[in-house]
Amino acid sequence: GAVVSQHPSWVICKSGTSVKIECRSLDFQATTMFWYRQFPKQSLMLMATSNEGSKATYEQGVEKDKFLINHASLTLSTLTVTSAHPEDSSFYICSAVSSTETQYFGPGTRLLVL
Amino acid sequence: RKEVEQDPGPFNVPEGATVAFNCTYSNSASQSFFWYRQDCRKEPKLLMSVYSSGNEDGRFTAQLNRASQYISLLIRDSKLSDSATYLCVVNFRGTNAGKSTFGDGTTLTVKP
Numbered sequence: 001g002a003v004v005s006q007h008p009s010w011v012i013c014k015s016g017t018s019v020k021i022e023c024r025s026l027d028f029q030a031t032t033m034f035w036y037r038q039f040p041k042q043s044l045m046l047m048a049t050s051n052e053g054s055k056a057t058y059e060q061g062v063e064k065d066k067f068l069i070n071h072a073s074l075t076l077s078t079l080t081v082t083s084a085h086p087e088d089s090s091f092y093i094c095s096a097v098s099s100t101e102t103q104y105f106g107p108g109t110r111l112l113v114l
Numbered sequence: 115r116k117e118v119e120q121d122p123g124p125f126n127v128p129e130g131a132t133v134a135f136n137c138t139y140s141n142s143a144s145q146s147f148f149w150y151r152q153d154c155r156k157e158p159k160l161l162m163s164v165y166s167s168g169n170e171d172g173r174f175t176a177q178l179n180r181a182s183q184y185i186s187l188l189i190r191d192s193k194l195s196d197s198a199t200y201l202c203v204v205n206f207r208g209t210n211a212g213k214s215t216f217g218d219g220t221t222l223t224v225k226p
Contacts, residue, residue, distance in 0.1 A: 034213070034214075043201075043216055043217070043218040043219055044158070044201075044216050046213075046214075049213060091155070093157050093158075101145070101146055101205055102148065102160060102163065103148075103160075103203070103214055104160065105150075105157040105158050105159065106157060107156070107157050108156070108157045
């Protein structure tokens with residue numbers, strides 16, 4: 001199947017710092033990528049839709065100025081958590097949409113804010 | 115009412131058992147359907163797409179009933195390695211093309 005990578009796989013940072021997460025589709029081009037967050041024992045929660053060449057679309061309740069998304073190319077989208085706080089600690093997962101509208105997920109990034 | 119609803123389980127079955135998961139969706143404009151599995155602390159991985167004619171992949175069979183807005187997944191001869199959370203995923207047409215709605219997942223534990 002298609003391969004999507006995420007980097008870094010885990011991050012521990014101090015409160016107030018910014019953290020950048022990269023999502024790459026390695027063997028296909030993705031016009032659309034999605035960013036999700038998942039808290040323990042909960043389902044995936046869509047944060048935003050990232051479209052190459054245009055502004056991201058954020059879900060209700062997700063602050064666009066806190067979670068900055070840049071879809072720089074057809075194979076790369078980045079999520080920057082600005083001024084991270086302990087409540088931002090979570091499992092962040094990206095997905096890239098193939099030409100058949102199938103989502104392929106990255107391995108996720110575990111963020112722990114101290 | 116949630117757009118995609120699944121029985122959360124948990125389903126605890128012995129090895130070799132047959133188990134079925136159900137999923138209903140509320141938006142009749144739904145375009146495509148998938149089952150994913152998610153292991154603990156891992157990302158979701160595509161298990162199979164679901165087609166109107168039904169489709170089978172080894173021990174796994176998926177069915178779609180558009181009239182009833184219902185999707186199912188049948189696992190035969192369960193293995194210990196089948197233990198995971200199974201996510202029902204629905205994509206919609208139009209402006210939300212490609213955007214998926216996830217069910218909350220059904221947890222399966224296969225025991226020796």
